[in-house]
Amino acid sequence: MNPLPTATASNTGAYCEGQTIQLQANGGTSYHWRGPNGYVNFTQNPTITNAVVLDAGTYYVTVTDGNGCTDSASTIVNVAVCPEICNNGIDDDGDGFTDCQDTDCHNNISLSANGATTFCVGDSVTLVAAGGVSYSWNTGASSDSIRVSTAGTYSVTITSNSGCDSTMSIVINNNALPTPTASNTGAYCIGETIELSATGGTTYSWAGTK
The missing domain is CATH 2.60.40.10 (Immunoglobulins)
Known part of the structure; x- marks a missing residue:
């Protein structure tokens, strides 16, 4: 047998x-x-x-x-089931249109910015990920939020409580600072009209001393 x-x-x-x-x-x-x-x-x-x-x-x-x-x-x-990530209708590229529409997110996992994603050099915005049990940003951060000021693509991998990973990105754009110029047509004699001129912007605010 x-x-x-x-x-x-x-x-x-x-x-x-x-x-x-x-x-x-x-x-x-x-x-x-x-x-x-x-x-x-x-x-x-x-x-x-x-x-x-x-x-x-x-x-x-x-x-x-x-x-x-x-x-x-x-x-x-x-x-x-892997989590689905919403970007909360963020206008990533600043073109006036949201790059995706809000959807019903599994486990309420989301990635959002608490302000505009296009701003002037020197400003910043906080990016917030939510709904996961752990977070891994391409900056090396592991918290649920980061504050960024430099233009670029910021990505976060969000791990759900089921152990599934999903990655979402937000593009940050910086508007260049203006380059102002100021001049006058002097020198002037007492009683003449001083003419000041400036370029480089759309609005101007002058200040001077007496």
């Missing part, structure tokens, strides 16, 4: 939506997998790409050894 094989089944999860599920089995020379949604596969260590929540569940494998004897095992696959 031939001994039965000892089947084992495992996976490398948990997984987030969009990741690749890796199933693993041992104990035989041929393998027959069955799983949710009519899943069937006849390889030892099959993969399922672009995982969705419907792929979660129990996967069963029947292994057959060289003597034709069989054994079965199972493994539970967990697939978490």
Whole structure:
């Protein structure tokens, strides 16, 4: 009498939506997998790409050894919904139009700015991420908010309580400072009219001494 094989089944999860599920089995020379949604596969260590929540569940494998004897095992696959990030209608590029519309965010995860994202050199704005359990900015910061003054693209990876990561970016633009010039048509004699002139802006405020 031939001994039965000892089947084992495992996976490398948990997984987030969009990741690749890796199933693993041992104990035989041929393998027959069955799983949710009519899943069937006849390889030892099959993969399922672009995982969705419907792929979660129990996967069963029947292994057959060289003597034709069989054994079965199972493994539970967990697939978490990745959070969706809203940018709260922010006008990233300052063109007067919001670059995406508000949507219903899973787990209320969001990225926003507490002011204009286009401003003069020397000003700043605070970027605020919310709804996650941890945050990782491309500046190296790990807090839920950062204050920025330099033009560029600021990205944050937000990790949800399900362990899924989502990344969102905001573009910060700096308006160049004006280059003012001031002159007059003097020198003047007492009683003449002093004429001052300036360029470089759209509004002007003069001050002087007597």
